[in-house]
Amino acid sequence: MDEEAEIRTAKEAADHELILAFGRLQGAANRLEYILGRALEVECGISHLVFEVLLILGRASEPGLSMRAVAQEQVLTTGGATRLVDRMETAGLVTRVESPGDRRGKLVRLTPLGEETAVRAARVHLENIKRYFVEPLPEADRERFAEDLRILSHTARDVLPRLP
Numbered sequence: 001m002d003e004e005a006e007i008r009t010a011k012e013a014a015d016h017e018l019i020l021a022f023g024r025l026q027g028a029a030n031r032l033e034y035i036l037g038r039a040l041e042v043e044c045g046i047s048h049l050v051f052e053v054l055l056i057l058g059r060a061s062e063p064g065l066s067m068r069a070v071a072q073e074q075v076l077t078t079g080g081a082t083r084l085v086d087r088m089e090t091a092g093l094v095t096r097v098e099s100p101g102d103r104r105g106k107l108v109r110l111t112p113l114g115e116e117t118a119v120r121a122a123r124v125h126l127e128n129i130k131r132y133f134v135e136p137l138p139e140a141d142r143e144r145f146a147e148d149l150r151i152l153s154h155t156a157r158d159v160l161p162r163l164p
Helices: 010-015 017-044 048-060 067-074 078-090 112-134 139-159
Strands: 094-099 102-110
Touching (some): 010 017, 017 048, 017 112, 048 067, 048 102, 078 094
16 A cells, blocks of 8 residues: 555654655754754854855865856755855855856955865864764664765755755
């Protein structure tokens, strides 16, 4: 019988095994985002979103990334990415440079302060990941769990529309 046909009431919907599992995943992600994001704010003075952009730019290296690429990586609108990068530039974490392949375009790259902030924040973040994300899991399951998350993340990423 079809899974959907089994759900006839709100109670059945709320108690459905797959709906519960996804809710737990979402709840865990939201709580961990809060805990780890708050630690970055308190200990490093940056939001988790800013940290993620620092990591994206750190992976990209020279010559930098276009605003469109930053937006695509963070699932932001180009306007949202521009406002975020504006704030990061004001804080001295990033700079905009001429694109070698497009005289009209600008690329975003880390400043020395952005590099230093990324490293400091990564150390804080890594300790909190170990404490709140890894250590609660049975040691035998950790590697498989990480691989399953990679699969889910890439599958969802591949379904998202690409920015024009």
